[in-house]
Amino acid sequence: MxxxxxxxxxxxxxxxxxxxxxxxxxxxxxxxxxxxxxxxxxxxxxxxxxxxxxxxxxxxxxxxxxxxxxxxxxxxxxxxSVPVSSLFRDPEVFLRLRDDVMPMLASWPRINIWLAGCAYGEEVYSLAILLAEAGLTQRSQIYATDFNDHALERAAEGIFNRQNLPEYRNNYRESGGQGRLSDYYHTRYELLRMRRELLERVVFAHHNLVTDGVFAEAHLIMCRNVLIYFTQPLKDRVLELFADSLVRGGFLVLGNKETLSASSRVADRFELVSAADRIYRLKRDAA
Ligand SMILES: C[S@@+](CC[C@H](N)C(=O)[O-])C[C@H]1O[C@@H](n2cnc3c(N)ncnc32)[C@H](O)[C@@H]1O
Incomplete structure:
Protein backbone atom coordinates (compact mmCIF):
# COMPACT_ATOMS: atom_id res chain seq x y z
CA MET A 1 0.00 0.00 0.00
CA SER A 81 31.20 25.61 18.53
CA VAL A 82 30.72 22.63 20.97
CA PRO A 83 33.74 23.29 23.24
CA VAL A 84 33.58 19.89 24.96
CA SER A 85 36.83 18.34 26.19
CA SER A 86 38.60 16.80 29.18
CA LEU A 87 42.03 16.85 30.79
CA PHE A 88 44.11 14.07 29.15
CA ARG A 89 41.12 13.14 26.98
CA ASP A 90 41.75 9.72 25.37
CA PRO A 91 44.66 9.10 27.74
CA GLU A 92 46.17 6.42 25.48
CA VAL A 93 46.97 9.17 22.98
CA PHE A 94 48.83 11.14 25.65
CA LEU A 95 50.65 7.94 26.66
CA ARG A 96 51.81 7.54 23.07
CA LEU A 97 52.83 11.20 22.93
CA ARG A 98 54.71 10.83 26.20
CA ASP A 99 56.53 7.61 25.28
CA ASP A 100 57.11 7.94 21.54
CA VAL A 101 56.58 11.49 20.32
CA MET A 102 58.17 13.58 23.12
CA PRO A 103 61.57 11.85 22.73
CA MET A 104 61.50 12.69 19.01
CA LEU A 105 60.41 16.28 19.64
CA ALA A 106 63.36 16.51 22.02
CA SER A 107 65.72 16.27 19.04
CA TRP A 108 64.69 19.79 17.90
CA PRO A 109 66.28 22.80 19.65
CA ARG A 110 62.92 24.59 19.64
CA ILE A 111 59.50 22.96 19.66
CA ASN A 112 56.47 24.78 18.26
CA ILE A 113 53.14 23.18 19.03
CA TRP A 114 49.86 24.26 17.45
CA LEU A 115 46.77 23.15 19.33
CA ALA A 116 43.93 23.93 16.94
CA GLY A 117 40.40 23.95 18.37
CA CYS A 118 41.57 24.15 21.98
CA ALA A 119 38.07 24.71 23.46
CA TYR A 120 38.27 25.54 27.20
CA GLY A 121 41.95 24.61 27.30
CA GLU A 122 41.89 21.10 28.76
CA GLU A 123 44.32 19.86 26.07
CA VAL A 124 46.55 22.91 26.56
CA TYR A 125 47.09 22.15 30.25
CA SER A 126 47.48 18.42 29.56
CA LEU A 127 50.16 19.09 26.98
CA ALA A 128 51.90 21.66 29.20
CA ILE A 129 52.07 19.01 31.94
CA LEU A 130 53.45 16.44 29.49
CA LEU A 131 56.14 18.89 28.32
CA ALA A 132 57.03 19.76 31.93
CA GLU A 133 57.37 16.08 32.83
CA ALA A 134 59.55 15.49 29.75
CA GLY A 135 61.76 18.46 30.76
CA LEU A 136 60.92 20.26 27.52
CA THR A 137 59.00 23.32 28.73
CA GLN A 138 61.77 25.86 28.22
CA ARG A 139 62.28 24.80 24.60
CA SER A 140 58.58 24.77 23.76
CA GLN A 141 55.98 27.21 22.61
CA ILE A 142 52.33 26.21 22.50
CA TYR A 143 50.00 28.20 20.24
CA ALA A 144 46.49 27.36 21.37
CA THR A 145 43.84 28.55 18.94
CA ASP A 146 40.09 28.49 18.51
CA PHE A 147 37.48 30.59 16.71
CA ASN A 148 35.36 30.82 19.84
CA ASP A 149 36.60 33.89 21.77
CA HIS A 150 34.59 33.02 24.85
CA ALA A 151 36.25 29.58 24.95
CA LEU A 152 39.70 31.17 24.53
CA GLU A 153 39.10 33.47 27.50
CA ARG A 154 38.00 30.57 29.65
CA ALA A 155 40.98 28.52 28.48
CA ALA A 156 43.32 31.29 29.63
CA GLU A 157 41.63 31.27 33.07
CA GLY A 158 42.15 27.50 33.38
CA ILE A 159 39.22 26.97 35.73
CA PHE A 160 37.43 23.64 35.63
CA ASN A 161 34.69 21.92 37.57
CA ARG A 162 35.96 20.02 40.59
CA GLN A 163 33.32 17.37 39.97
CA ASN A 164 35.39 16.16 37.02
CA LEU A 165 38.45 15.46 39.17
CA PRO A 166 38.04 11.65 39.37
CA GLU A 167 37.94 11.50 35.56
CA TYR A 168 40.92 13.86 35.23
CA ARG A 169 42.98 11.89 37.79
CA ASN A 170 42.16 8.63 36.09
CA ASN A 171 43.05 10.02 32.67
CA TYR A 172 46.34 11.42 33.99
CA ARG A 173 47.32 8.04 35.44
CA GLU A 174 46.33 6.21 32.26
CA SER A 175 48.39 8.69 30.26
CA GLY A 176 51.46 7.40 32.12
CA GLY A 177 51.58 10.26 34.66
CA GLN A 178 53.86 9.26 37.53
CA GLY A 179 53.42 12.36 39.68
CA ARG A 180 50.41 13.82 41.44
CA LEU A 181 47.94 15.69 39.29
CA SER A 182 47.19 17.83 42.38
CA ASP A 183 50.63 19.43 41.94
CA TYR A 184 49.24 21.20 38.88
CA TYR A 185 46.11 22.85 40.29
CA HIS A 186 44.61 24.60 43.31
CA THR A 187 41.08 23.87 44.46
CA ARG A 188 38.62 26.42 45.73
CA TYR A 189 35.04 25.47 46.58
CA GLU A 190 33.61 23.62 43.59
CA LEU A 191 36.33 24.70 41.21
CA LEU A 192 39.87 23.80 40.38
CA ARG A 193 42.28 26.27 38.89
CA MET A 194 45.30 25.12 36.91
CA ARG A 195 48.62 26.58 38.08
CA ARG A 196 49.59 29.72 36.18
CA GLU A 197 53.14 28.41 35.64
CA LEU A 198 51.70 25.94 33.13
CA LEU A 199 50.94 28.88 30.84
CA GLU A 200 54.53 30.14 30.84
CA ARG A 201 55.05 28.96 27.26
CA VAL A 202 51.47 29.26 25.96
CA VAL A 203 49.96 31.87 23.64
CA PHE A 204 46.20 31.87 23.07
CA ALA A 205 45.01 33.27 19.74
CA HIS A 206 41.89 33.54 17.65
CA HIS A 207 42.25 31.44 14.50
CA ASN A 208 39.49 30.17 12.23
CA LEU A 209 40.46 26.96 10.44
CA VAL A 210 37.99 27.74 7.64
CA THR A 211 39.17 31.21 6.74
CA ASP A 212 42.64 31.77 8.23
CA GLY A 213 45.98 30.62 6.89
CA VAL A 214 49.11 28.77 7.98
CA PHE A 215 49.75 29.39 11.65
CA ALA A 216 53.34 28.51 12.58
CA GLU A 217 56.34 26.38 11.70
CA ALA A 218 54.94 23.63 13.86
CA HIS A 219 56.70 20.48 15.08
CA LEU A 220 53.44 19.10 16.44
CA ILE A 221 49.87 19.93 15.50
CA MET A 222 47.03 18.56 17.61
CA CYS A 223 43.58 19.07 16.21
CA ARG A 224 41.20 16.57 17.74
CA ASN A 225 37.44 16.36 17.45
CA VAL A 226 37.14 19.36 15.17
CA LEU A 227 37.29 17.83 11.67
CA ILE A 228 34.34 15.55 12.53
CA TYR A 229 32.10 18.60 12.16
CA PHE A 230 33.38 19.36 8.66
CA THR A 231 32.33 18.06 5.23
CA GLN A 232 34.99 16.15 3.25
CA PRO A 233 36.11 19.10 1.03
CA LEU A 234 36.64 21.30 4.11
CA LYS A 235 38.44 18.47 5.93
CA ASP A 236 40.79 18.14 2.94
CA ARG A 237 41.46 21.87 2.88
CA VAL A 238 42.25 21.98 6.59
CA LEU A 239 44.50 18.90 6.34
CA GLU A 240 46.39 20.72 3.59
CA LEU A 241 46.74 23.72 5.90
CA PHE A 242 48.23 21.42 8.54
CA ALA A 243 50.64 19.82 6.06
CA ASP A 244 51.78 23.33 5.03
CA SER A 245 52.17 24.40 8.67
CA LEU A 246 54.36 21.47 9.76
CA VAL A 247 58.13 21.26 9.51
CA ARG A 248 59.38 18.13 7.77
CA GLY A 249 59.14 15.23 10.20
CA GLY A 250 56.55 17.13 12.26
CA PHE A 251 53.64 15.28 13.88
CA LEU A 252 49.89 15.57 13.37
CA VAL A 253 47.42 14.21 15.92
CA LEU A 254 43.73 13.90 15.01
CA GLY A 255 40.73 12.77 17.07
CA ASN A 256 39.79 9.12 17.45
CA LYS A 257 36.95 9.38 14.91
CA GLU A 258 39.06 11.28 12.39
CA THR A 259 41.44 9.87 9.82
CA LEU A 260 43.76 11.06 7.16
CA SER A 261 42.01 9.02 4.49
CA ALA A 262 43.98 7.66 1.54
CA SER A 263 41.77 9.76 -0.73
CA SER A 264 42.85 13.01 0.93
CA ARG A 265 44.98 15.27 -1.30
CA VAL A 266 47.75 15.34 1.31
CA ALA A 267 47.69 11.64 2.27
CA ASP A 268 50.95 10.89 0.45
CA ARG A 269 52.77 13.69 2.29
CA PHE A 270 52.27 11.86 5.61
CA GLU A 271 53.35 8.55 7.08
CA LEU A 272 51.40 6.73 9.75
CA VAL A 273 52.85 6.65 13.27
CA SER A 274 49.90 5.10 15.11
CA ALA A 275 46.60 4.15 13.45
CA ALA A 276 44.88 3.58 16.80
CA ASP A 277 45.95 6.96 18.16
CA ARG A 278 45.52 8.84 14.86
CA ILE A 279 49.10 10.09 14.85
CA TYR A 280 50.78 10.96 11.54
CA ARG A 281 54.14 12.39 10.58
CA LEU A 282 54.97 14.67 7.67
CA LYS A 283 57.46 12.79 5.52
CA ARG A 284 60.97 14.20 5.60
CA ASP A 285 61.00 14.34 1.79
CA ALA A 286 57.47 15.82 1.58
CA ALA A 287 57.12 18.52 -1.05
C1 LIG B 1 34.66 19.26 20.48
S1 LIG B 1 35.77 20.59 20.73
C2 LIG B 1 37.32 19.74 20.73
C3 LIG B 1 38.21 20.20 21.85
C4 LIG B 1 39.53 19.47 21.96
N1 LIG B 1 40.33 19.63 20.77
C5 LIG B 1 39.33 18.02 22.26
O1 LIG B 1 39.46 17.17 21.39
O2 LIG B 1 39.02 17.70 23.41
C6 LIG B 1 35.77 21.41 19.13
C7 LIG B 1 36.45 22.77 19.18
O3 LIG B 1 36.74 23.15 17.83
C8 LIG B 1 36.49 24.53 17.69
N2 LIG B 1 36.23 24.84 16.28
C9 LIG B 1 35.19 24.45 15.51
N3 LIG B 1 35.29 24.99 14.28
C10 LIG B 1 36.43 25.72 14.27
C11 LIG B 1 37.07 26.52 13.29
N4 LIG B 1 36.54 26.69 12.09
N5 LIG B 1 38.24 27.12 13.61
C12 LIG B 1 38.77 26.97 14.85
N6 LIG B 1 38.21 26.24 15.83
C13 LIG B 1 37.04 25.61 15.54
C14 LIG B 1 35.28 24.77 18.58
O4 LIG B 1 35.16 26.14 18.93
C15 LIG B 1 35.56 23.86 19.76
O5 LIG B 1 36.24 24.55 20.78
Whole structure:
Protein backbone atom coordinates (compact mmCIF):
# COMPACT_ATOMS: atom_id res chain seq x y z
CA MET A 1 0.00 0.00 0.00
CA UNK A 2 1.28 3.44 -0.81
CA UNK A 3 1.74 5.52 2.33
CA UNK A 4 0.18 8.97 2.19
CA UNK A 5 2.84 11.66 2.31
CA UNK A 6 2.40 14.32 4.95
CA UNK A 7 3.12 17.18 2.58
CA UNK A 8 2.73 19.89 5.24
CA UNK A 9 5.36 18.27 7.46
CA UNK A 10 7.61 17.74 4.43
CA UNK A 11 7.22 21.39 3.38
CA UNK A 12 8.02 22.59 6.90
CA UNK A 13 11.22 20.48 6.95
CA UNK A 14 12.24 21.86 3.54
CA UNK A 15 11.60 25.42 4.67
CA UNK A 16 13.73 24.88 7.79
CA UNK A 17 16.55 23.57 5.56
CA UNK A 18 16.29 26.69 3.41
CA UNK A 19 16.27 28.86 6.55
CA UNK A 20 19.43 27.08 7.74
CA UNK A 21 21.20 27.91 4.47
CA UNK A 22 20.11 31.57 4.69
CA UNK A 23 21.27 31.71 8.33
CA UNK A 24 24.68 30.30 7.27
CA UNK A 25 24.96 32.94 4.53
CA UNK A 26 23.95 35.72 6.94
CA UNK A 27 26.70 34.66 9.39
CA UNK A 28 29.25 34.59 6.58
CA UNK A 29 28.30 37.82 4.82
CA UNK A 30 27.63 39.87 7.95
CA UNK A 31 30.33 38.54 10.30
CA UNK A 32 32.81 36.51 8.23
CA UNK A 33 32.09 33.23 10.07
CA UNK A 34 31.79 30.59 7.37
CA UNK A 35 29.90 27.45 8.41
CA UNK A 36 29.06 26.41 4.84
CA UNK A 37 31.59 23.54 5.02
CA UNK A 38 30.12 22.07 8.23
CA UNK A 39 28.12 18.82 8.09
CA UNK A 40 24.49 19.84 8.03
CA UNK A 41 22.96 17.27 10.41
CA UNK A 42 24.92 18.29 13.50
CA UNK A 43 24.96 21.98 12.58
CA UNK A 44 21.17 21.94 12.21
CA UNK A 45 20.79 20.34 15.66
CA UNK A 46 22.84 23.13 17.20
CA UNK A 47 20.99 25.87 15.34
CA UNK A 48 17.65 24.38 16.45
CA UNK A 49 18.94 24.46 20.07
CA UNK A 50 20.05 28.03 19.53
CA UNK A 51 16.61 29.07 18.29
CA UNK A 52 15.07 27.54 21.43
CA UNK A 53 17.60 29.37 23.58
CA UNK A 54 16.70 32.64 21.89
CA UNK A 55 13.01 31.84 22.38
CA UNK A 56 12.10 31.68 18.67
CA UNK A 57 10.14 28.91 17.06
CA UNK A 58 11.63 28.80 13.57
CA UNK A 59 15.23 28.82 12.36
CA UNK A 60 14.46 31.72 10.04
CA UNK A 61 13.59 33.89 13.03
CA UNK A 62 17.26 33.83 14.03
CA UNK A 63 18.27 35.65 10.86
CA UNK A 64 17.24 39.20 11.91
CA UNK A 65 19.30 38.89 15.15
CA UNK A 66 22.23 37.63 13.10
CA UNK A 67 22.01 40.64 10.80
CA UNK A 68 21.08 43.45 13.17
CA UNK A 69 22.38 42.49 16.63
CA UNK A 70 26.15 42.05 16.29
CA UNK A 71 26.50 41.91 20.08
CA UNK A 72 24.86 38.45 19.95
CA UNK A 73 27.56 37.02 17.66
CA UNK A 74 29.81 35.91 20.48
CA UNK A 75 26.97 33.89 21.98
CA UNK A 76 25.92 32.49 18.60
CA UNK A 77 29.44 31.33 17.68
CA UNK A 78 29.96 30.01 21.18
CA UNK A 79 26.80 27.93 20.92
CA UNK A 80 27.68 26.56 17.49
CA SER A 81 31.20 25.61 18.53
CA VAL A 82 30.72 22.63 20.97
CA PRO A 83 33.74 23.29 23.24
CA VAL A 84 33.58 19.89 24.96
CA SER A 85 36.83 18.34 26.19
CA SER A 86 38.60 16.80 29.18
CA LEU A 87 42.03 16.85 30.79
CA PHE A 88 44.11 14.07 29.15
CA ARG A 89 41.12 13.14 26.98
CA ASP A 90 41.75 9.72 25.37
CA PRO A 91 44.66 9.10 27.74
CA GLU A 92 46.17 6.42 25.48
CA VAL A 93 46.97 9.17 22.98
CA PHE A 94 48.83 11.14 25.65
CA LEU A 95 50.65 7.94 26.66
CA ARG A 96 51.81 7.54 23.07
CA LEU A 97 52.83 11.20 22.93
CA ARG A 98 54.71 10.83 26.20
CA ASP A 99 56.53 7.61 25.28
CA ASP A 100 57.11 7.94 21.54
CA VAL A 101 56.58 11.49 20.32
CA MET A 102 58.17 13.58 23.12
CA PRO A 103 61.57 11.85 22.73
CA MET A 104 61.50 12.69 19.01
CA LEU A 105 60.41 16.28 19.64
CA ALA A 106 63.36 16.51 22.02
CA SER A 107 65.72 16.27 19.04
CA TRP A 108 64.69 19.79 17.90
CA PRO A 109 66.28 22.80 19.65
CA ARG A 110 62.92 24.59 19.64
CA ILE A 111 59.50 22.96 19.66
CA ASN A 112 56.47 24.78 18.26
CA ILE A 113 53.14 23.18 19.03
CA TRP A 114 49.86 24.26 17.45
CA LEU A 115 46.77 23.15 19.33
CA ALA A 116 43.93 23.93 16.94
CA GLY A 117 40.40 23.95 18.37
CA CYS A 118 41.57 24.15 21.98
CA ALA A 119 38.07 24.71 23.46
CA TYR A 120 38.27 25.54 27.20
CA GLY A 121 41.95 24.61 27.30
CA GLU A 122 41.89 21.10 28.76
CA GLU A 123 44.32 19.86 26.07
CA VAL A 124 46.55 22.91 26.56
CA TYR A 125 47.09 22.15 30.25
CA SER A 126 47.48 18.42 29.56
CA LEU A 127 50.16 19.09 26.98
CA ALA A 128 51.90 21.66 29.20
CA ILE A 129 52.07 19.01 31.94
CA LEU A 130 53.45 16.44 29.49
CA LEU A 131 56.14 18.89 28.32
CA ALA A 132 57.03 19.76 31.93
CA GLU A 133 57.37 16.08 32.83
CA ALA A 134 59.55 15.49 29.75
CA GLY A 135 61.76 18.46 30.76
CA LEU A 136 60.92 20.26 27.52
CA THR A 137 59.00 23.32 28.73
CA GLN A 138 61.77 25.86 28.22
CA ARG A 139 62.28 24.80 24.60
CA SER A 140 58.58 24.77 23.76
CA GLN A 141 55.98 27.21 22.61
CA ILE A 142 52.33 26.21 22.50
CA TYR A 143 50.00 28.20 20.24
CA ALA A 144 46.49 27.36 21.37
CA THR A 145 43.84 28.55 18.94
CA ASP A 146 40.09 28.49 18.51
CA PHE A 147 37.48 30.59 16.71
CA ASN A 148 35.36 30.82 19.84
CA ASP A 149 36.60 33.89 21.77
CA HIS A 150 34.59 33.02 24.85
CA ALA A 151 36.25 29.58 24.95
CA LEU A 152 39.70 31.17 24.53
CA GLU A 153 39.10 33.47 27.50
CA ARG A 154 38.00 30.57 29.65
CA ALA A 155 40.98 28.52 28.48
CA ALA A 156 43.32 31.29 29.63
CA GLU A 157 41.63 31.27 33.07
CA GLY A 158 42.15 27.50 33.38
CA ILE A 159 39.22 26.97 35.73
CA PHE A 160 37.43 23.64 35.63
CA ASN A 161 34.69 21.92 37.57
CA ARG A 162 35.96 20.02 40.59
CA GLN A 163 33.32 17.37 39.97
CA ASN A 164 35.39 16.16 37.02
CA LEU A 165 38.45 15.46 39.17
CA PRO A 166 38.04 11.65 39.37
CA GLU A 167 37.94 11.50 35.56
CA TYR A 168 40.92 13.86 35.23
CA ARG A 169 42.98 11.89 37.79
CA ASN A 170 42.16 8.63 36.09
CA ASN A 171 43.05 10.02 32.67
CA TYR A 172 46.34 11.42 33.99
CA ARG A 173 47.32 8.04 35.44
CA GLU A 174 46.33 6.21 32.26
CA SER A 175 48.39 8.69 30.26
CA GLY A 176 51.46 7.40 32.12
CA GLY A 177 51.58 10.26 34.66
CA GLN A 178 53.86 9.26 37.53
CA GLY A 179 53.42 12.36 39.68
CA ARG A 180 50.41 13.82 41.44
CA LEU A 181 47.94 15.69 39.29
CA SER A 182 47.19 17.83 42.38
CA ASP A 183 50.63 19.43 41.94
CA TYR A 184 49.24 21.20 38.88
CA TYR A 185 46.11 22.85 40.29
CA HIS A 186 44.61 24.60 43.31
CA THR A 187 41.08 23.87 44.46
CA ARG A 188 38.62 26.42 45.73
CA TYR A 189 35.04 25.47 46.58
CA GLU A 190 33.61 23.62 43.59
CA LEU A 191 36.33 24.70 41.21
CA LEU A 192 39.87 23.80 40.38
CA ARG A 193 42.28 26.27 38.89
CA MET A 194 45.30 25.12 36.91
CA ARG A 195 48.62 26.58 38.08
CA ARG A 196 49.59 29.72 36.18
CA GLU A 197 53.14 28.41 35.64
CA LEU A 198 51.70 25.94 33.13
CA LEU A 199 50.94 28.88 30.84
CA GLU A 200 54.53 30.14 30.84
CA ARG A 201 55.05 28.96 27.26
CA VAL A 202 51.47 29.26 25.96
CA VAL A 203 49.96 31.87 23.64
CA PHE A 204 46.20 31.87 23.07
CA ALA A 205 45.01 33.27 19.74
CA HIS A 206 41.89 33.54 17.65
CA HIS A 207 42.25 31.44 14.50
CA ASN A 208 39.49 30.17 12.23
CA LEU A 209 40.46 26.96 10.44
CA VAL A 210 37.99 27.74 7.64
CA THR A 211 39.17 31.21 6.74
CA ASP A 212 42.64 31.77 8.23
CA GLY A 213 45.98 30.62 6.89
CA VAL A 214 49.11 28.77 7.98
CA PHE A 215 49.75 29.39 11.65
CA ALA A 216 53.34 28.51 12.58
CA GLU A 217 56.34 26.38 11.70
CA ALA A 218 54.94 23.63 13.86
CA HIS A 219 56.70 20.48 15.08
CA LEU A 220 53.44 19.10 16.44
CA ILE A 221 49.87 19.93 15.50
CA MET A 222 47.03 18.56 17.61
CA CYS A 223 43.58 19.07 16.21
CA ARG A 224 41.20 16.57 17.74
CA ASN A 225 37.44 16.36 17.45
CA VAL A 226 37.14 19.36 15.17
CA LEU A 227 37.29 17.83 11.67
CA ILE A 228 34.34 15.55 12.53
CA TYR A 229 32.10 18.60 12.16
CA PHE A 230 33.38 19.36 8.66
CA THR A 231 32.33 18.06 5.23
CA GLN A 232 34.99 16.15 3.25
CA PRO A 233 36.11 19.10 1.03
CA LEU A 234 36.64 21.30 4.11
CA LYS A 235 38.44 18.47 5.93
CA ASP A 236 40.79 18.14 2.94
CA ARG A 237 41.46 21.87 2.88
CA VAL A 238 42.25 21.98 6.59
CA LEU A 239 44.50 18.90 6.34
CA GLU A 240 46.39 20.72 3.59
CA LEU A 241 46.74 23.72 5.90
CA PHE A 242 48.23 21.42 8.54
CA ALA A 243 50.64 19.82 6.06
CA ASP A 244 51.78 23.33 5.03
CA SER A 245 52.17 24.40 8.67
CA LEU A 246 54.36 21.47 9.76
CA VAL A 247 58.13 21.26 9.51
CA ARG A 248 59.38 18.13 7.77
CA GLY A 249 59.14 15.23 10.20
CA GLY A 250 56.55 17.13 12.26
CA PHE A 251 53.64 15.28 13.88
CA LEU A 252 49.89 15.57 13.37
CA VAL A 253 47.42 14.21 15.92
CA LEU A 254 43.73 13.90 15.01
CA GLY A 255 40.73 12.77 17.07
CA ASN A 256 39.79 9.12 17.45
CA LYS A 257 36.95 9.38 14.91
CA GLU A 258 39.06 11.28 12.39
CA THR A 259 41.44 9.87 9.82
CA LEU A 260 43.76 11.06 7.16
CA SER A 261 42.01 9.02 4.49
CA ALA A 262 43.98 7.66 1.54
CA SER A 263 41.77 9.76 -0.73
CA SER A 264 42.85 13.01 0.93
CA ARG A 265 44.98 15.27 -1.30
CA VAL A 266 47.75 15.34 1.31
CA ALA A 267 47.69 11.64 2.27
CA ASP A 268 50.95 10.89 0.45
CA ARG A 269 52.77 13.69 2.29
CA PHE A 270 52.27 11.86 5.61
CA GLU A 271 53.35 8.55 7.08
CA LEU A 272 51.40 6.73 9.75
CA VAL A 273 52.85 6.65 13.27
CA SER A 274 49.90 5.10 15.11
CA ALA A 275 46.60 4.15 13.45
CA ALA A 276 44.88 3.58 16.80
CA ASP A 277 45.95 6.96 18.16
CA ARG A 278 45.52 8.84 14.86
CA ILE A 279 49.10 10.09 14.85
CA TYR A 280 50.78 10.96 11.54
CA ARG A 281 54.14 12.39 10.58
CA LEU A 282 54.97 14.67 7.67
CA LYS A 283 57.46 12.79 5.52
CA ARG A 284 60.97 14.20 5.60
CA ASP A 285 61.00 14.34 1.79
CA ALA A 286 57.47 15.82 1.58
CA ALA A 287 57.12 18.52 -1.05
C1 LIG B 1 34.66 19.26 20.48
S1 LIG B 1 35.77 20.59 20.73
C2 LIG B 1 37.32 19.74 20.73
C3 LIG B 1 38.21 20.20 21.85
C4 LIG B 1 39.53 19.47 21.96
N1 LIG B 1 40.33 19.63 20.77
C5 LIG B 1 39.33 18.02 22.26
O1 LIG B 1 39.46 17.17 21.39
O2 LIG B 1 39.02 17.70 23.41
C6 LIG B 1 35.77 21.41 19.13
C7 LIG B 1 36.45 22.77 19.18
O3 LIG B 1 36.74 23.15 17.83
C8 LIG B 1 36.49 24.53 17.69
N2 LIG B 1 36.23 24.84 16.28
C9 LIG B 1 35.19 24.45 15.51
N3 LIG B 1 35.29 24.99 14.28
C10 LIG B 1 36.43 25.72 14.27
C11 LIG B 1 37.07 26.52 13.29
N4 LIG B 1 36.54 26.69 12.09
N5 LIG B 1 38.24 27.12 13.61
C12 LIG B 1 38.77 26.97 14.85
N6 LIG B 1 38.21 26.24 15.83
C13 LIG B 1 37.04 25.61 15.54
C14 LIG B 1 35.28 24.77 18.58
O4 LIG B 1 35.16 26.14 18.93
C15 LIG B 1 35.56 23.86 19.76
O5 LIG B 1 36.24 24.55 20.78
Missing amino acids: IKPVDTDAQDAADVEDIALEVFIQALRLRHGYDFSGYSRASLKRRVVELSRKFGVERLGDLIPSTLYEPELMREIVSHL
